[in-house]
Amino acid sequence: MICHRRKLYFVTVVCLVALTSIVTLSYLWVQKSSLLPKIIRQKASVCSGGIVNTSITALTDNRTFIIAPYFDNRERKMTRVIGIVHHKEVRQLYCWYCCQPDGEIYVSRALINVHSDRFGFPYVTADLLCLEPISCHPRYMSIDWSDKGAIGQLPRFEIQNRKADISPVEFTVCISTMFGEYNNVLQFIQSMEMYKILGVQRVMIYKNRCSKLMEKVLAFYIAEGIVEIIPWPITSYLKVSLMWHYTDDGTDICYYGQIVALNDCIYRNMYRSKYVLLNDIDEIILPSKNPDWKSMMSSLEKQNPQVGIFLFENHIFPKTVFTSTGPFNISSWRSVPGVNILQHVHREPDRKEIVNPWKMIVDPKMVIQTSVHSVLEAYGESVKVPLDVALVYHCRVPLQAKLPKEFLIQDTTLWTFSKSLIRNVNKVLPKIL
Numbered sequence: 001m002i003c004h005r006r007k008l009y010f011v012t013v014v015c016l017v018a019l020t021s022i023v024t025l026s027y028l029w030v031q032k033s034s035l036l037p038k039i040i041r042q043k044a045s046v047c048s049g050g051i052v053n054t055s056i057t058a059l060t061d062n063r064t065f066i067i068a069p070y071f072d073n074r075e076r077k078m079t080r081v082i083g084i085v086h087h088k089e090v091r092q093l094y095c096w097y098c099c100q101p102d103g104e105i106y107v108s109r110a111l112i113n114v115h116s117d118r119f120g121f122p123y124v125t126a127d128l129l130c131l132e133p134i135s136c137h138p139r140y141m142s143i144d145w146s147d148k149g150a151i152g153q154l155p156r157f158e159i160q161n162r163k164a165d166i167s168p169v170e171f172t173v174c175i176s177t178m179f180g181e182y183n184n185v186l187q188f189i190q191s192m193e194m195y196k197i198l199g200v201q202r203v204m205i206y207k208n209r210c211s212k213l214m215e216k217v218l219a220f221y222i223a224e225g226i227v228e229i230i231p232w233p234i235t236s237y238l239k240v241s242l243m244w245h246y247t248d249d250g251t252d253i254c255y256y257g258q259i260v261a262l263n264d265c266i267y268r269n270m271y272r273s274k275y276v277l278l279n280d281i282d283e284i285i286l287p288s289k290n291p292d293w294k295s296m297m298s299s300l301e302k303q304n305p306q307v308g309i310f311l312f313e314n315h316i317f318p319k320t321v322f323t324s325t326g327p328f329n330i331s332s333w334r335s336v337p338g339v340n341i342l343q344h345v346h347r348e349p350d351r352k353e354i355v356n357p358w359k360m361i362v363d364p365k366m367v368i369q370t371s372v373h374s375v376l377e378a379y380g381e382s383v384k385v386p387l388d389v390a391l392v393y394h395c396r397v398p399l400q401a402k403l404p405k406e407f408l409i410q411d412t413t414l415w416t417f418s419k420s421l422i423r424n425v426n427k428v429l430p431k432i433l
């Protein structure tokens with residue numbers, strides 16, 4: 001009897017499991033097939049909308065903002081459109097592809113993949129994932145909330161990364177969002193020159209605003225071929241917050257859209273750079289054993305073959321704590337606005353209850369979605385780089401302002417680069433100012 005009951009129980013469970021699987025699988029199948037692109041019409045003349053050349057584009061729903069579409073075939077042949085959406089109000093979006101030369105139109109429903117780090121704000125970074133038609137490799141696409149109607153006039157976006165760049169650079173630094181009357185000229189120039197000493201070939205800056213003098217500095221580095229500016233007029237579309245979390249103050253998005261800028265920077269450099277560094281302009285990923293990033297990364301890579309994301313611990317060097325040791329109070333620098341990092345070599349000690357944040361060097365090809373201090377989704381593993389290999393030198397206002405100088409840790413790693421840093425800054429300053 002017990003045996004029989006057990007058998008019945010077993011059969012029921014098996015049946016239930018089978019039924020659930022069938023239901024789930026068919027649901028997934030239906031969902032997946034509804035994402036497949038469909039040919040909707042054949043007419044060569046309709047693909048005539050203007051080509052978008054702005055870095056933030058509002059769709060007609062006013063709830064979706066497109067940064068750029070990127071071809072992504074790491075899993076399937078699809079387009080990943082980096083954008084910003086209202087997390088509640090945007091329910092459906094469609095990718096429209098125009099296949100030349102025969103003029104077939106395909107429309108694909110986008111999977112709206114909202115990033116998990118929304119911090120309570122109404123607007124959030126999103127990847128709009130669209131399957132591309134199998135039979136062609138469209139150069140342009142449009143995005144709309146409707147899968148019907150005349151798309152002829154919709155603005156067209158060029159799909160980036162269609163071709164992998166043949167000769168990528170080694171290191172690109174992504175600086176997300178320069179804003180306000182940013183005028184910390186000396187520290188900016190010192191950071192740039194440090195990046196160059198450490199091996200940077202490109203610095204991408206998402207620029208909202210800055211001071212007049214800073215414009216001159218940027219123009220110098222653009223002409224030098226190091227800096228690339230992505231105009232970032234996010235304030236024309238959304239109310240930005242200076243806090244990282246939502247405080248119910250009517251703002252729309254976190255920190256000038258920093259996270260969407262970082263994600264865009266990863267994809268923009270996917271085939272253009274072997275490594276991408278995600279840090280702010282007042283931060284330098286500073287090796288203590290190696291003379292540059294290349295030698296540091298080659299030894300880190302050897303020790304961590306499966307890793308695509310290297311995390312570096314952030315340490316605060318307060319700009320309020322000076323050192324008078326060393327010949328670093330240079331008279332020709334005194335008229336330049338901003339912080340002289342060479343005079344700040346004391347770092348705040350760790351606090352018991354607080355974990356120091358991390359900044360990253362990543363292989364962009366291994367990243368799917370990134371946040372500021374870690375990646376959200378990736379193909380490779382992450383590793384925390386030990387403090388004796390490198391740290392993030394972060395010179396800013398203190399976090400532990402009340403702590404007297406003698407409780408800070410003197411760390412003069414930066415001074416090992418001082419000779420070349422001073423020489424290079426002295427070469428650059430007269431050309432700019």
Ligand SMILES: *[C@@H]1O[C@H](CO)[C@@H](O)[C@H](O)[C@H]1NC(C)=O
Nearest residue numbers: 049050051052053054055231
């Ligand atoms: C963008 O396009 C507009 C109009 O099509 C044109 O006036 C403008 O010069 C273009 N800007 C850039 C940066 O190419």
Ligand SMILES: *[C@@H]1O[C@H](CO)[C@@H](O)[C@H](O)[C@H]1NC(C)=O
Nearest residue numbers: 058059060061062063236237
């Ligand atoms: C979108 O915003 C523009 C400018 O604020 C406004 O003129 C337009 O009516 C808005 N469209 C929708 C659909 O809300």
Ligand SMILES: *[C@@H]1O[C@H](CO)[C@@H](O)[C@H](O)[C@H]1NC(C)=O
Nearest residue numbers: 322323324329330331334343
């Ligand atoms: C730098 O030197 C000048 C002139 O000797 C002095 O007035 C100033 O206080 C020094 N600044 C710092 C931060 O040491």
